[in-house]
Amino acid sequence: MEQFLTFGVVGLATAAIYAIIGSGLVLTYTTAGVFNFAHGAAGMMAAFAYWQLAFGWGWPVPLALAVVLLVLAPAFALFVERVLMRPVQSLGEAERLVMTVALLTGCIALARWIWDPNTPRPLRPFFADQPAFHLGPAPVTWHQALTLGVAALIAAGLWLLLNHTRAGTEMRACVDDRALARLTGASPQRAARFAWILATQLAAVGGILIAPNIALDAQQLSLLIVSAYTAAVFGRLRSLPLTFLGALVVGWLESYLTGYLPQNDYLPGLRLAAPALLLFLALLVFPHRRLRGRERRLVRVPLPTPRGSLVFAGCVVLLAVLLATVLDEEGLISYGPAFSLGIVALSYVPLAGYAGQISLCQLSIAGIGAVVWAHLGGAGQLWALPAAVLVAAAVGAAIAVPALRLSGIYLALGTAAFAVILDRWVFTLPSFEVLGVRIALFDQGSVEVQGPNLFGWRLDSPAELLVLSAVVMAASSLAVGWLRRGRFGRGLIALRDSEAAYATLGGRPLAAKVAVFALSAAIAGLGGALYGMQQRTVTAEQFNLLANLPVFLVAVIGGLGAVGTGLFTGFAYIAPPHLLGHFGTWAHDVSTLGIALAGMGLAHNPAGVVPGLREEWAPLARDRVLLPVACGALGLLWLLYGTGLIGGAIFLVAAVLVAVALRIRATARQDGPPPAPDPVEWWGIRRPWRAEDREVIARGIAAG
């Protein structure tokens, strides 16, 4: 009984922290309409800042607390609200979600850059020198008591604020109807700003209170948010009392699993994954709208032509052959995975670009492809590759079933929870047997991955695997382009634009979603298997949720609807850390920070950069004179490099210069001087109204 009560007290204290953090999530969702994925990261930054002031620089604790809670947290909140969120306020839910994912990624990279993760930073609990007191037989530390007291004060304070103050009334009015609230003199913007400040302060309090219980680690602290997500989903992102109740459930669940879960090799991960499992179940059990209407703003999905697709596929293979001949062994190992990771990113195109289903677990599914290939294709058996693809597809199909009930933010949360379950539990399992079949994953460490045996030809060198990956990427890109032009692709876009109309015309949303999730997972699994081959050894950490986020972000920056996004993502994700790697060990964090910052620029180009690049290079691809000239020039340079007359660096620079010069020439040949743009007030009169005009005007109005 004593043990039960002791774990109960520990669970209660943890629940209090989750309740504090979760209530901040609810506040921003209800007032600003933003589900803040970076909420935990704000708490993490506050914990690091508090450590820096109080322990790093030795400031008095009250002063450090005051600076963090009253100066830094509000300043951070105002920055996020004004600079990041306001420009995307007029855009869709997906864009707001991406913005917070970018913020989360950026905060983690920034924290790891500033505070070296290899240096331990112990954070002392509050009143650590005071002996614990007893509540019945259960010992209670003063830190736990303080946590409970703070949570109770915050609960009372939020109730008073929302029900008995003008600011609270304004916030609630804006939740009900922003437009109507504005007519009555309330300011939704002021309410949102106030909510952001308050929510960030709550995250900071939560972060500072929980940091002494775990290591001060950027990733670990940011991921604690999964427990707070679960609490908030209990409150359906709207109810503070239910959020507090959800926090209690999560806190006690974690605590009692720690105390009473049998000790063996299979279950410790279950305790770590328990909040994510609970989140997944809560998302499925609580009712959401089944059929949603159309989005507020539509981003075009490019329609690739058969010829354009073939030219692109040819360019991918050509690029791979050039890289395979020009790069040295180290370069091949560094840049080769751009193609395999690009295939993983390509899996977003049918899923998110066409069907509008947000998934934050594509890299985790790639991990499944890698591990299946590693175990079944140990001697390079080619049949193991389709097997890896099929297993990944089956996992994708399984995710799709709950996806029928979820959309938008709920689907993103569900897939994030799935990634956490895989990472913390499934991938950590030792091998086990099901119906006599031995299933092995990462064997609680790493697994070695071999190259395939292609009809007697063993592909094992980095150059061979790079070309293989590029050929598979070219084929996958052709297939995805063909899909876009065909019946299935049209159906997916229709499903995304109006699920209600799709269903009432005879479409089966469940079948379409299962199909697209399975297809997308198959592509991701294929990419994962190739990625594993190129890496030689893979670990579970390479496929965790936090590894998923930057890949997703780069794909968004590229443009989720464009087939070229795969290649773009592969290189934009792989190249910067390797290029910067020569200058210092901070390269990875800084390049991730760069990705996050680019993701934050989403508001200025929601369609992504690839459609723009495609438009720029299309004249050269269409030019029947200059395209052969470009190919000939590249061939000549390659010959010069092959005969040793020029080096690899000169070859690459000259190739890029020739391509750019010919592109400029092709554009000039096609267009002549570009016409002056029509003023906005003449759109639809002097020139036809275009689909993107509404977006441009909306963005202009939003930007003030």
Added chain:
Amino acid sequence: MASLRADDVTVTFGGIRALDGAGFAAGAGRITGLIGPNGAGKSTLFDVVSGLRRPRTGTVVLDGRDITRDTPAQRARRGMARTFQRLELFGRLSVRDNLRVAAELGSRRREAHRIADDLLERIGLTADAGTTADALPTGAARLLEVGRALAGKPGVLLLDEPAAGQDAQETLRFAALLRDIAADGCAVVLVEHDMSLVMSVCDQVHVLDLGKVVAVGPPEEIQQDRTVLAAYLGEA
């Protein structure tokens, strides 16, 4: 020949009864009007009939078969199609592709190209075939929704304010299109606020007020009905 019947349909939102035992019947080759003031429950009744909303009580019968528990897709395959009060076009697709998708989702996959071209001509949007649906003006977008609903050659067509956003000329052409559709044997159910359109094309009109059917009859009778006048104009 298709027939549709909804009986005793009740829908509640929290404590509010949006529909309170409402119903109507529509026969093949006839145009049935469903009118009433804003908030009367017309679109909610369409949602129930097309399967987007489960009623608390009541039944929906299509061609003598109870389809109350069928999914929207099953109803569509049985020959039901609808348009929406708030436009639900596939905005990222071209006008032609909107029609092609509709034909492909139904049972007429192989003829999708031809069906799309025929419908473009029938609704008068051939010149806009390549335009993205989201860029259409409201009147043309409404026509496209009607065309899309026709792609599966439905036996029952539910039209929710299809003339909203159309000018007088467009409404006249639309009235002719409606008669044409009904003449092909389709049972058309029309929710509309344009009373001159309703009174000129409908064979039978049902009047809804506060979730209940308060009057049923031919247009000329409905125009004189005191209950209907009270529902629209208030008690004298």
